[in-house]
Amino acid sequence: MAECPSPATIPYPIDQRDKESPVQGVERTRRRMEDASSAAKRCRLMMDAVNAEEEKTDDDGSMKRTVSSKKPCLQGQQMKAKDGETGAQEENLAAEEKENSCSRQGGCMTTAPxxxxxxxxxxxxxxxxxxxxxxxxxxxVSPASQKEMELAEKWAHSEWMDVATKIQHQVVRQHNNSAVGGSKKVTVHELRLAALRHPEIAFWVKYNRARQGTLRVGDVAPNISLRRAHDNSATTLFDAGNHQRTVIVAGSWS
Incomplete structure (x- = not known):
């Protein structure tokens, strides 16, 4: 009895797979599965017609259909299941290709963050x-807090963010207003979110700084070391000796 063709029997030049992009590979797989699905449907229709005519004669001369004629239909159901699995694989491949493409382009954004x-x-x-x-x-900005932040930066066991956290908890503790709702911990969290909504008040958000440094306008720049990424000293300001204007761009690790 004839059987339905397998999707693997659909010819494809193997040597072309190395020349195609991932997107082309996904499209090729989709077309092959569509062809295989169409072939399976045509096979089932053909086998149903064959089964309807396939009969054999008993010893008494009566006619009956053979039981084995249902086998091709079962094979068609198996092929349909494989088509579903392949469809899921196609979606995974497409998602992976999109992610890779976004990485090459510096990131994609489909929905607003x-x-x-x-x-x-x-x-x-x-x-x-x-x-x-x-x-x-x-x-x-009070002198006491500014001094505390300055000292915290010199200590190995603390930093200025610890001082800022203490100030936030102090503000919430002193307020004691139930209109905000939730625990003090929740209120501190809401306070930090409000700082992002109101950068005109929260200068630490607008200017990304915690305190006023030691330099003022008109001060003589100190002879600081300029270092490269591998931490080897490259030069210092006074070593240049060209008496030209110097621009220093500084930032923190955070």
Whole structure:
């Protein structure tokens, strides 16, 4: 009895696979599966017609259909299942190719990222958070806090962010207003999100700095070392000796 063709029997020049891109490979696989699915459907229709006519004579002269005629239909169901598995593989390949393409192009964005600057914050709660932000700003620029941040940067067991965290908890603890809702920990989190919505108040967000440094406008620049990425000293400002204007661009590891 004739059997339905397998998808593997559809010819494809193997030597062309190395010349195609991943997208072309996915498209090739899709076309092969469509061809295989169409071939399986045609085979099932043909075998059903053959089965309807396939009869044999018993000893008494009566006619009956053979039981084995159902086998090609089972094979068609198996091919259909394989088509479903292949479809899932095609989707995975397409997703992988898209991810690789996004990586080569510097990243793709299909949906807008969640933003803390656009939220449905209750106006009454937002007003309170603004008051807390203003209080945090005043504490951050106070001489005591600035000195504490300066000392924290010199200690190995702390940093200026520890001082900022302490100020935020102090602001929330002193406020004690139930309009914000939630625990003090939740309120501190909401306060930090509010800082992103109001950079005109939160200078640490707008200017990305925590405190005023030691240099002022008009000061003589110190003879600092200029280093490369491998941490070998390259030159110093005073070694240049050309008396030209110098621009120093500095940043932190964070």
């Amino acid at each position: 969640p933003s803390s600057t656009k939220t449905n914050v209750d106006p009454a709660m937002e007003e309170i958070l603004v008051q807390l932000l203003q209080r945090e700003r005043d504490l951050r």
